[in-house]
Amino acid sequence: MRKTHIIIHHTDGDDGPAANIASIRHWHKDHLNYADIGYHAVCELVGEEYEIIIGRDWDWDGAHTLGHNQTGFGFSFVGRFTDYEIPEAQLVRGVMGVRMIMKTLGIPPSAVFPHRQFNSTDCPGKLFPWDRFVKMIGG
């Protein structure tokens, strides 16, 4: 189904220079029984640079936000921002990715939400700089 809004997550797991998306995909498919990784895209460190990596097919329903998986695009930052702050370079790269998705899907800044808006969670973490992030994506 067409995505009408973007929902921002953290993975609640630590990042590192090795790509994490394969192990997240494996966890979601083999342990949670999802058809594919639950997110539509992630932002994580690969080697020395932060990259945006495609998760599941963008037309598929996600598996990331109860009640919003059909129309919500799931974008996740690899990291645990309940415990530490997001690296600036990761925030900047993630903003670039989210802006690209907004443009591609025709989603305005007012339709980008933190996961905690919809479910009982602090995702993307209480230390995630939400207000700054919203300004950076043009909101």
Ligand SMILES: [Zn+2]
């Ligand atoms: Zn979340």
